[in-house]
Amino acid sequence: MGIRWGNAVYGILALFAGGWIVAELSAHMPRLEAAATQSANSPQPLAQPWQGGSFPVENFSRYTSPFGYRTDPYSGQARFHYGLDIATPMGSYVRSWWQGTVARVSEDTACGTSVVVRSGDWVHVYCHLQGYVVVETDGDRVLVDRRGGIQLQQGRRVKAGTRIGRVGMTGRTTGPHLHWGLKYQGTWVDPAQVLQAMYANQRL
Numbered sequence: 001m002g003i004r005w006g007n008a009v010y011g012i013l014a015l016f017a018g019g020w021i022v023a024e025l026s027a028h029m030p031r032l033e034a035a036a037t038q039s040a041n042s043p044q045p046l047a048q049p050w051q052g053g054s055f056p057v058e059n060f061s062r063y064t065s066p067f068g069y070r071t072d073p074y075s076g077q078a079r080f081h082y083g084l085d086i087a088t089p090m091g092s093y094v095r096s097w098w099q100g101t102v103a104r105v106s107e108d109t110a111c112g113t114s115v116v117v118r119s120g121d122w123v124h125v126y127c128h129l130q131g132y133v134v135v136e137t138d139g140d141r142v143l144v145d146r147r148g149g150i151q152l153q154q155g156r157r158v159k160a161g162t163r164i165g166r167v168g169m170t171g172r173t174t175g176p177h178l179h180w181g182l183k184y185q186g187t188w189v190d191p192a193q194v195l196q197a198m199y200a201n202q203r204l
């Protein structure tokens, strides 16, 4: 799938060499696995629960801001950063981490043009994309990025790895990157931990 795990994981390991909670997250994975195996697209149960995931962006450059407290680049004050920032070349394609349903496309917050995908108990958020949101007469909301060939309708089913947008600079951002947020049962979790667990399973 064109995932440059070598670079991606080196950065993750550098950022998160300290203690973390993969074991705890992995304990939650059977529910995600169950959601995945209900799809007609994956008739076989996953040998490892994390194998069904996709790295969320093509053309990884580096991690620019981890999950946790940081100095806000705009206000200079300490703020919690509820996601992982992944720098990429402008226009790189963003991929859905997991199969699920597009719960929301929007463009009116600091997140910029953005996509929210729901996969069972998990919600994944992708910010600062290119394009804009069209609200059709029947109320359907569609993310449109013509140059990228993206037309993503709210309510659409996506697979892990489906291209759902391209990296841009909409919303509050100082450079092209994907802000990737992950929630489990309504609580933000560190996406780096999920990536590390996915990588660990890839090597098996």
Ligand SMILES: [Zn+2]
Residues within 6 Å of the ligand: 065, 081, 083, 084, 085, 178, 179, 180
């Ligand atoms: Zn961010």
